[in-house]
Amino acid sequence: MAWTILSSWFFGVFLTSLTGTVSCFFWKLLEFVMEKKKQFRWIVFSGKLVIIFYLVPVIYLYIYFSEMLIANNTYMYTMVVTPVILYSIVAAFLIWFVGFCVGILRYFMQKQNLKLFVSCSVPADLKINRIKDEIEKRLALKQSVAVRFNSQCSVPVVMGVRKPVILLPEQEYDQKKLRIILEHELMHVKHRDLFWKHFLYWISKVHWFNYSFKCLTDDINGWNETYCDRDACYGEMAICTYEEYFDTILENARVKPTEKLLFTMYLYENKKGIKRRMVRMRHYHASKELRKVVVALLTVCFVGVSSVTAFAAGEGMLKGYDALTDTTANKLTEADVTNDVETIIPPGTDIGIIEIEVPARTRTYMDWTIPGDTGYRTGPFWVTKGKKIATSALISPGNKFINLGIIEPDGTRRQVSGMSAVAHTFDVNYTGGYCVFVENRASSEITVQLLYEAQ
Known part of the structure; x- marks a missing residue:
């Protein structure tokens, strides 16, 4: 089950x-x-x-x-x-x-x-935090983002969903270029790109066998970068030109990221990505959107x-x-059926065995272990007149005798008998609820694989 x-x-x-x-x-x-x-x-x-x-x-x-x-x-x-x-x-x-x-x-x-x-980092100085606070206010961010220096960080990077943090390599920064770097990373926070990065990761684990989702994930992450580029260069609150913006990114591109961490957004990841971003933003006009x-x-x-x-x-x-x-x-x-001739048993006839209903309204394949001198039957399912009910059963051990059949809406039982493998297709003469049953005629326990279908 x-x-x-x-x-x-x-x-x-x-x-x-x-x-x-x-x-x-x-x-x-x-x-x-x-x-x-x-x-x-x-x-x-x-x-x-x-x-x-x-x-x-x-x-x-x-x-x-x-x-x-x-x-x-x-x-x-x-x-x-x-x-x-x-x-x-x-x-x-x-x-x-x-x-x-x-x-x-x-x-x-x-x-x-x-x-x-992150534990290898130290808080950024007051000057950098002031610039960061100005940008946060201008972008109307609802959460404060920490800025830290990291000795192991080769390229500026932002990470974290609930408590985002920007990590900067330990070096001297020109104030104009520092603003551009912080603007780009804070734009990721504003767009909730880090949330999407986490979200896509979890879905990718469910669909890990599907290459198309990996392509979609790469595309979405790439477009998130482009959207940040767009807002930084051409948005209502743009602080620099296209040339100034990508000059800063290309300056950081001289150092390839040595660390490859999940759930992070780098200012620069690879040459192919930065070239694609530059081509997308060239000759862009927000008014044409x-x-x-x-x-x-x-x-x-x-x-x-x-x-x-x-x-x-x-x-x-x-x-x-x-x-x-x-x-x-x-x-x-x-497999051959021992006796393919239907036996009809009127309603109310004593069949001489214990019968147990096994609820199965959502399955048409059963794997039953039936005690000796006992019958199992499915719950009722609806079939219209003129259709057929195809049934088949594999019995183990194969030398045990069973009855395989259906119960009509009025209680009439129609069945065939056999050993090892039994199969039969029953005509449906009345519209109503039908049950399929298997009766173990042996005194010992058997295992039955039952398959039935209304056709």
Whole structure:
């Protein structure tokens, strides 16, 4: 039972990752167009919206509710999970879980490294703190940010969500360039980029197997840098020109960061990144940015197209799953049935064994251990007239005799008998609630893998 739940959860993670990948693909196409048009506001905003598709299990919910039958205001799940599919998902879950645990371990190691890194720093002097306070006030920051010198720091860096801190290399700073450095790092705090860095990290550990999310994370972090560049050079409170700004960053780029810490935002990370930022900001004009209303409309269209595509992918996934179910289910039905002739038992007939109902309204695959001279049956599920109920059972040990059948709405029992492997498809003559049952006719305990489906 526990493995079934965990496997179902992982299946949802996998399908959600697929949804996110589809949305990310559309976003990358639009990003290319919008970058040419310098529409940075929309790119930054919509990029973060894509994350929703990696969180909300759209396809999983679509498949889940597509396989529901509704009767008397009650949902009955009819999706088949064959043993082969179940075991495959369990194996995939175990692999995913190992990768997830490695990510969690790395998180705690990095947090410890950050604490050690910050512990090697000392508070900045009063002059620097005054400049920092002026910028904080001008940017209307709601929290105070500490500034410290660090002997191990090669490039200015900001870190921390609840208690952010800026670390500066120990050197003399020109006042103008110091303002630019602090402006850039404090802009990250204002935009809550460090929160997004943490948030993306945790989601990436869930989707560690999906390369598309890594690409999305890198893109969002890169656009967060660009957005800070935009506000520092062209925003309403810009304090420098494009040339002055990137001259300061390029001066720091002479020293490549020697430390690689998670959950931090560096003034400069690599040559490729700084070149991309400079190209994006060249010839930028804030007045050409789309208005917020237009940005909102474009975003609604983007979400709508992504959702429709996700549902289409869900339909395709459902058909693929049905085909896979048919393929794997055949492994159960290929075995010979000892007696394929239906036996009909009228309602109220004493069948001579103890019968126990096993609630199973959300599963159509059962793994039962049935005591001797005992029968197990499922809870009722709704089937309409004209359909069929396909059943199959694997018995262990294979020399034990069972009855496999259905109970009709009026209580009539229809069954076939056999050993080792038993399979039969029952015609549905009446609309109503049906149960599937397995009777152990032996005196000793048996294990039964039961698969049934309303078709």
